[in-house]
Amino acid sequence: ELKVEQNPLFLSMQEGKNYTIYCNYSTTSDRLYWYRQDPGKSLESLFVLLSNGAVKQEGRLMASLDTKARLSTLHITAAVHDLSATYFCAVDTDGQFYFGTGTSLTVIP
């Protein structure tokens, strides 16, 4: 059974600090996605990573993909309160999408 594991599951960080969320997956795939979900809301696409070594950046968030290690990271730089949300990674393997358990991020002023 394919597994997609995120850690940490819960992250509380102070504004201005840096941190990384990790997404490990158990099967071969070169397509990985990051999403943001605010409480009670839908999912918003953040990054689409389609090859080994792919790196994407948007504002204070940067995502990378290492397909050989089956690892993706979401790095947060100088966190601000507006980044508080749950972040999901999702792996596409042969057209089936498997989501991680999510990382609930709280940025404390």
Add this chain to the structure above:
Amino acid sequence: EPEVTQTPSHQVTQMGQEVILRCVPISNHLYFYWYRQILGQKVEFLVSFYNNEISEKSEIFDDQFSVERPDGSNFTLKIRSTKLEDSAMYFCASSGDGHTQYFGPGTRLTVL
């Protein structure tokens, strides 16, 4: 800005009843998806749809589920005989390139 819409926002039904959840994807998109999220849990893929047919479906998407694009704009998910464990938030998504997905606001399904 174009967006995916879903109706109803909340559906309450009795166990064993049929429900149809409706989605209007972004107009020039060709890839459509359904997902569900049980409260507080991870998102689960149900089915993908392209060129008027199912591309992929998960193990969850059994014979009780079906999808349709009845009129070229709507995309529906039907659950024939609902079970208690079908209670969840159901999200529709569409994509123009098969990668970047735009999600609708979701339909909360409550099965009593």
